[in-house]
Amino acid sequence: MAGAWREGDPSGARQFLDLGPLELERGGSLPGVRVAYETWGDPGDPPVLVEHALTGDSHLFGDTGPGHPTPGWWAALEQRVTGHFVVCANVLGGCQGTTGPASDAPDGGPWGSRFPEVTIADQVAVEVALADALGIDRWYAVIGGSMGGMRAMEWAVAHPERVARLFFLASGAVATADQIGTQTTQQAAVALDPVGGLEVARRIAHLTYRSAFELQTRFGNEVQPDGRFAVTSYLEHHGAKLAGRFDPDSYVVLTQAMNTWDVGRGRGGVEAALARVTARSLVAGIDSDRLYRIEEQQRVADALGVPLRVVESPYGHDGFLVETAAVGALLRELLD
Ligand SMILES: CC(=O)SCCNC(=O)CCNC(=O)[C@H](O)C(C)(C)COP(=O)(O)OP(=O)(O)OC[C@H]1O[C@@H](n2cnc3c(N)ncnc32)[C@H](O)[C@@H]1OP(=O)(O)O
Numbered sequence: 001m002a003g004a005w006r007e008g009d010p011s012g013a014r015q016f017l018d019l020g021p022l023e024l025e026r027g028g029s030l031p032g033v034r035v036a037y038e039t040w041g042d043p044g045d046p047p048v049l050v051e052h053a054l055t056g057d058s059h060l061f062g063d064t065g066p067g068h069p070t071p072g073w074w075a076a077l078e079q080r081v082t083g084h085f086v087v088c089a090n091v092l093g094g095c096q097g098t099t100g101p102a103s104d105a106p107d108g109g110p111w112g113s114r115f116p117e118v119t120i121a122d123q124v125a126v127e128v129a130l131a132d133a134l135g136i137d138r139w140y141a142v143i144g145g146s147m148g149g150m151r152a153m154e155w156a157v158a159h160p161e162r163v164a165r166l167f168f169l170a171s172g173a174v175a176t177a178d179q180i181g182t183q184t185t186q187q188a189a190v191a192l193d194p195v196g197g198l199e200v201a202r203r204i205a206h207l208t209y210r211s212a213f214e215l216q217t218r219f220g221n222e223v224q225p226d227g228r229f230a231v232t233s234y235l236e237h238h239g240a241k242l243a244g245r246f247d248p249d250s251y252v253v254l255t256q257a258m259n260t261w262d263v264g265r266g267r268g269g270v271e272a273a274l275a276r277v278t279a280r281s282l283v284a285g286i287d288s289d290r291l292y293r294i295e296e297q298q299r300v301a302d303a304l305g306v307p308l309r310v311v312e313s314p315y316g317h318d319g320f321l322v323e324t325a326a327v328g329a330l331l332r333e334l335l336d
């Protein structure tokens with residue numbers, strides 16, 4: 001499978017846990033689930049779960065190396081969690097070691113596009129089993145941005161007694177029409193052509209991850225010597241990079257999990273669901289985020305009765321990855 005980690009590839013710092021079968025929220029089941037995860041620090045220290053976003057993986061901290069073609073996606077924040085036992089797992093439906101479309105189906109071949117639909121709640125169910133296996137009854141903190149924020153919120157709502165602190169960053173409590181619209185358009189590109197379509201999907205997505213101001217400031221209408229608009233060249237670069245490291249079927253499964261995200265489903269609505277949260281919570285957004293708009297985090301902050309923390313940044317949604325000084329300061333505040 002293009003861009004997927006496969007059995008036999010260098011495992012790097014990954015560890016694996018084989019779970020039993022999993023019943024899925026939308027129906028159907030998986031006969032067996034394997035979860036890939038990494039840990040940092042002393043298991044005796046307060047445990048912290050960090051949830052990666054759409055195209056992230058368990059390699060939260062650390063360098064490139066065998067099994068890890070990209071450096072840790074939040075490497076700049078490693079010093080901010082000193083004194084904690086940090087766990088990061090690849091998400092169910094992902095393509096970096098945890099069961100997903102690139103994994104083998106019962107008939108021996110990869111699941112591919114036959115992989116069943118999974119939800120954010122299914123993904124958290126896998127993480128609950130991982131926590132049980134690691135002997136972690138209660139997380140000192142569960143932290144996530146973007147799709148990772150959805151899993152962090154689902155943890156705090158579904159298992160309030162197991163989450164002492166919640167960091168909810170650049171995410172929302174329920175998918176918006178704008179998010180569903182862009183993600184289903186990206187899925188349509190992948191359906192036309194898996195690899196070329198994934199490149200186009202990433203280009204569409206990347207436009208939603210950055211701000212118009214930043215793109216204008218960086219690129220304007222500049223044309224490169226090769227005749228391409230500079231911004232087009234930039235987007236093509238990001239599209240090709242993702243297609244080289246990610247599985248198209250996994251991209252569809254994960255964007256669909258985000259499309260169906262609604263923490264209030266079956267719980268009487270968003271506010272009723274958030275009323276279950278007992279964690280000390282920090283809710284933050286990026287002021288220029290046009291995908292997960294600040295109003296979405298404001299709604300969550302209001303429901304949780306905490307002040308909204310706003311990170312000022314020109315980088316749009318990707319500010320949650322790029323603004324490591326500001327995000328790291330918020331993280332430290334929650335952990336202290
Ligand atoms: C938690 C998680 O979400 S995990 C997943 C996070 N990681 C990713 O998303 C990986 C993809 N990367 C990205 O989205 C971004 O690079 C981020 C968010 C990680 C970091 O953003 P920034 O540091 O602002 O990088 P930026 O968006 O400017 O991109 C820089 C790249 O564009 C390239 N670039 C810049 N201008 C141009 C151009 N005109 N033509 C072609 N390429 C260009 C640079 O050479 C650089 O390439 P490289 O990344 O291969 O070294």
Ligand SMILES: N[C@@H](CCO)C(=O)O
Pocket residue numbers: 053054055056145146147209318321
């Ligand atoms: N750059 C992030 C954006 C989505 O939050 C990712 O690829 O996961």
